[in-house]
Amino acid sequence: MAADLRSQAIQNPIDIAEYLFKRLQQVGVRSIHGLPGDYNLVALDYIAKVGLNWVGNCNELNAGYAADGYARVNGISAIVTTFGVGELSAVNAIAGAYSEYVPIVHIVGYPSTTAQKDGMLLHHTLGNGDFNVFSNMSRQISCAVSMINHQHEAATLIDNAIRECYLQSRPVYISLPTDMVQKKVDGDRLKTPLDLTFAPNEVEKEDYVVDVVLKYLHAARNPVILVDACAIRHRALDETHEFIKKTGIPTFVAPMGKGAVDETLPNYGGVYAGDGSNAGVRERVESADLVISIGPIKSDFNTAGFSYRISQLNTIDFHSYAVRVRYSEYPGVRMNGVLRKVTEKIGKLNIESGPNPTNEIPDEEIKSPEPTITQAWFWPRLGQWLEKGDIIITETGTANFGIWETRFPAEVKAISQVLWGSIGYATGACQGAALAAKELGIKRTILFTGDGSFQLTAQEVSTMLRNDLNPIIFVICNNGYTIERFIHGWEDKYNDVQEWKYRDLPAAFGARPDQYKTYRVDSKGGVEKLFRDEEFAGAGTKKLRFVELVMRWDDAPKALMSTTESTARRNAEN
Known part of the structure; x- marks a missing residue:
C-alpha cells in the first residue's frame, strides 16, 4: 500500500528503462552496444524511443570490446546483455575495461523480481535458485553494482552507478528485472544533470604538496616527464599538456600512454619502456635526476618486461588518488589540482634537452x-x-x-x-x-x-x-x-x-x-x-x-x- 501511495505522489512519472537511457544520453552516450535476449527485450524498445542508436553486435564478448573502444573515444559507453548466458560472455571484455580504467555501463536484463524471490527454476540459471551468483562475479570487476529490485530506489541507484562509472573510469553493473522496466520513477530528476565533477582537494593539503613538488623541480638539473595511461583515463590531459608546454621539460610516454601527449611538441622525446625504449630514450630518462611520472601503470608489457631503471628516490608520481614524492605519499590529493597549481607557479627552469624522435626509416x-x-x-x-x-x-x-x-x-x-x-x-x-x-x-x-x-x-x-x-x-x-x-x-x-x-x-x-x-x-x-x-x-x-x-x-x-x-x-x- 505504501509503495502504491508513493507511486501516486510522483508528479512527472517516467518508466525506469526510459529514465536509464535518458541518463546515459545526458552523459554523452549516443549508441548502445549489446545483444537481445528474452530478459532485456522490452527494455531495448526504449533505446530508439529516447533517440539512441542500437548497434547490435555478433556476440557479447565482441560487444564488450566494442563498448571499450567506444568509451576510449567518446568518454563513456554502455552495453546491454541478458541474464547469465549473455553477461558471462561479456565478462572477459568487462574485466579488461576494469583493468585498464575504461568506463562502461553494463546493463543486464534480469528475470522478474517475483521469479527471483520464489527461486524459480528458469532458463539461463544454474538451476539452484540463486539469482545473485552472476552479479557477485561482476562485483569483482565493477566499481559499483546497482541491483534494481525496488521501484523507488531505481533512480538513485542508476544515478549513482553512472556517476561512479564516469568518476572512477571503470565499469559498473546495473540489473534491470523484466517487471521493473515499466515501473515509474520521477522524471523531474532528469532536469538536474548528474554532478560529474571531481571533488576538489583539501586546499591546505594540496598547497603543501605543490610546494614540495616545486622544491624538487627547481632543484633538478635534468628532469624528465613520463606520461602514462592514467593521465588519459582519469581525465588529466588538459593539466598535463599545460604543464608540458610551460615547463619545456623533455617528455616521454609509456606504451600505455601512447597518444596522451601531442607528439609534435618540440620537447616530446619518444616512448620509454626500459630496454624496449626508442633510440636514445632509455639513456636520457634513466640519467635524469628527477622523473615526473603522470598516471603510471608499471605492468610487464608497459615496461618491456619490468626493465625500468628509475629509482623511486628520483621520482614524483601523480595519481588520481594520491601524489607520491620520492618515498612520501600524500593520499587523497588528486593529480589534476596539483598539476594545475604547479604549472601556474613554476617559473623558468634551466634544463637539458632530450632526444628528438622522427619517422625516418633506419x-x-x-x-x-x-x-x-x-x-x-x-x-x-x-x-x-x-x-x-x-x-x-x-x-x-x-x-x-x-x-x-x-x-x-x-x-x-x-x-x-x-x-x-x-x-x-x-x-x-x-x-x-x-x-x-x-x-x-x-x-x-x-x-x-x-x-x-x-x-x-x-x-x-x-x-x-x-x-x-x-x-x-x-x-x-x-x-x-x-x-x-x-x-x-x-x-x-x-x-x-x-x-x-x-x-x-x-x-x-x-x-x-x-x-x-x-x-x-x-x-x-x-x-x-x-x-x-x-x-x-x-x-x-x-x-x-x-x-x-x-x-x-x-x-x-x-x-x-x-x-x-x-x-x-x-x-x-x-
Whole structure:
C-alpha cells in the first residue's frame, strides 16, 4: 500500500528503462552496444524511443570490446546483455575495461523480481535458485553494482552507478528485472544533470604538496616527464599538456600512454619502456635526476618486461588518488589540482634537452634491396602517412610494440590493451571506436591486427558494415601468433592458424559492392603505392578498406623481442 501511495505522489512519472537511457544520453552516450535476449527485450524498445542508436553486435564478448573502444573515444559507453548466458560472455571484455580504467555501463536484463524471490527454476540459471551468483562475479570487476529490485530506489541507484562509472573510469553493473522496466520513477530528476565533477582537494593539503613538488623541480638539473595511461583515463590531459608546454621539460610516454601527449611538441622525446625504449630514450630518462611520472601503470608489457631503471628516490608520481614524492605519499590529493597549481607557479627552469624522435626509416632498411615488408621499415613509414586526428588501434602483438616506433601527428588517439592483453580485442574495439568517431566527426579510424588475433573476433567486420562504418583495417598476415612464438613454441602447431582468404570476408559478411574495397600488399613498393592512393588514404572515403599486409612469420619489432625474452624467463622460473 505504501509503495502504491508513493507511486501516486510522483508528479512527472517516467518508466525506469526510459529514465536509464535518458541518463546515459545526458552523459554523452549516443549508441548502445549489446545483444537481445528474452530478459532485456522490452527494455531495448526504449533505446530508439529516447533517440539512441542500437548497434547490435555478433556476440557479447565482441560487444564488450566494442563498448571499450567506444568509451576510449567518446568518454563513456554502455552495453546491454541478458541474464547469465549473455553477461558471462561479456565478462572477459568487462574485466579488461576494469583493468585498464575504461568506463562502461553494463546493463543486464534480469528475470522478474517475483521469479527471483520464489527461486524459480528458469532458463539461463544454474538451476539452484540463486539469482545473485552472476552479479557477485561482476562485483569483482565493477566499481559499483546497482541491483534494481525496488521501484523507488531505481533512480538513485542508476544515478549513482553512472556517476561512479564516469568518476572512477571503470565499469559498473546495473540489473534491470523484466517487471521493473515499466515501473515509474520521477522524471523531474532528469532536469538536474548528474554532478560529474571531481571533488576538489583539501586546499591546505594540496598547497603543501605543490610546494614540495616545486622544491624538487627547481632543484633538478635534468628532469624528465613520463606520461602514462592514467593521465588519459582519469581525465588529466588538459593539466598535463599545460604543464608540458610551460615547463619545456623533455617528455616521454609509456606504451600505455601512447597518444596522451601531442607528439609534435618540440620537447616530446619518444616512448620509454626500459630496454624496449626508442633510440636514445632509455639513456636520457634513466640519467635524469628527477622523473615526473603522470598516471603510471608499471605492468610487464608497459615496461618491456619490468626493465625500468628509475629509482623511486628520483621520482614524483601523480595519481588520481594520491601524489607520491620520492618515498612520501600524500593520499587523497588528486593529480589534476596539483598539476594545475604547479604549472601556474613554476617559473623558468634551466634544463637539458632530450632526444628528438622522427619517422625516418633506419639506414639499413633504406639500403636493403629486399622488397619484403619488415617491421623495422613499416612502423616509421606509417608515421609519415598518418594524419592529424587519426584514431589508431593496435592489437597485442607485433602491432602494439611496432607502434612505439611511430611518431604521431597532432591529436592522434591511440587505442591498445597493453595491460589486459586479450587477443582479439582490437577488432571489436575498432567497431566501437569507429562508431564513436563517426558520431564525433573524426574522419579516419585505422586498425592494425595480426591474422591470429583477427580470427577471434572477425565477425565484428559484419557489425561495422551493418552500421555503415568505414575504418581502414590492416590484417598483418604472418601465419599465426608471432608474439607467442617469441615467448615459446617457435615452430609448434599451437602457434599456427588456418590461413583465411581475408579479403573475401567483407563480401561474405554481406557488404554491398560500393561499401568496401580490399587490397593485398606484400612488398615495400606495394605499401608506397597504397599510401599514395587517394581513394584508399582519403579522409573523405566512405568505404571500409580492408588490407592484407604480408610480413615474415619470424619478424618482430625489437621491443617485442626484448619483452618476450623477459616473459619467457619469468615463465620458466621455478
